[in-house]
Amino acid sequence: GAVVSQHPxxxxxxxxxxxKIECRxxxxxxxxxxxxxxxxxxxxMLMATSNEGSKAxxxxxxxxxxxxxxxxxxxxxxxxxTSAHPEDSSFYICxxxxxxxxxxxxxxxxxxxx
Amino acid sequence: xxxxxxxxxxxxxxxxxxxxxxxxSTISGNEYVYWYRQIHSQGPQYIIxxxxxxxxxxxxxxxxxxxxxSSTLILPHATLRDTAVYYxxxxxxxxxxxxxxxxxxxxxTINP
Numbered sequence: 001g002a003v004v005s006q007h008p009x010x011x012x013x014x015x016x017x018x019x020k021i022e023c024r025x026x027x028x029x030x031x032x033x034x035x036x037x038x039x040x041x042x043x044x045m046l047m048a049t050s051n052e053g054s055k056a057x058x059x060x061x062x063x064x065x066x067x068x069x070x071x072x073x074x075x076x077x078x079x080x081x082t083s084a085h086p087e088d089s090s091f092y093i094c095x096x097x098x099x100x101x102x103x104x105x106x107x108x109x110x111x112x113x114x
Numbered sequence: 115x116x117x118x119x120x121x122x123x124x125x126x127x128x129x130x131x132x133x134x135x136x137x138x139s140t141i142s143g144n145e146y147v148y149w150y151r152q153i154h155s156q157g158p159q160y161i162i163x164x165x166x167x168x169x170x171x172x173x174x175x176x177x178x179x180x181x182x183x184s185s186t187l188i189l190p191h192a193t194l195r196d197t198a199v200y201y202x203x204x205x206x207x208x209x210x211x212x213x214x215x216x217x218x219x220x221x222x223t224i225n226p
Binding site: 004006034036043044045046049091093095103104105106107108110 | 150152155156157158159160199201213214215216217218219
């Protein structure tokens, strides 16, 4: 079945640095991918929609200059957390729709900012 | 997409059937009911979906009421590995590549 991977699975960085998270669709193409953030004991919150070949669209309250999204190919979307701060520590998950009923999610990336 | 209401938590004994309810009283005619689950520190996993008929697959059964205002996800023989947060989401068929918005879900704990 379709698989979505994320890299890295876990990252620890210092406050003020930038972190890039990759989301790949392994055996299908995805013109659209979605990025979610999840804080402990909370539900997934949609951050933005990544569009291949065009700008991402962000949900209300999500800073586009802080969370840079690049969807350079049909199988890769990247989320860069710029100038990360401890409050950005979270579980980041991507989703890639296949066009079928099932929606494939990545395994998530645990970001810890110290 | 229509809003859903789920109990925040449920417990079930291992080996018994787990029945998870979901209310979606504002569902419209072209909207499907989807169920996903999220095991701790993993990405969500698709379970099942339906429009108006009851559905069954290798993971679960989905029972949708005749008026489609509520549904129940049934895990027939729950195991410890079924401990997870279960999300009921209502969305239209045409929105395969559109937003998928999660509510708070039900935290299901399977007890030995």
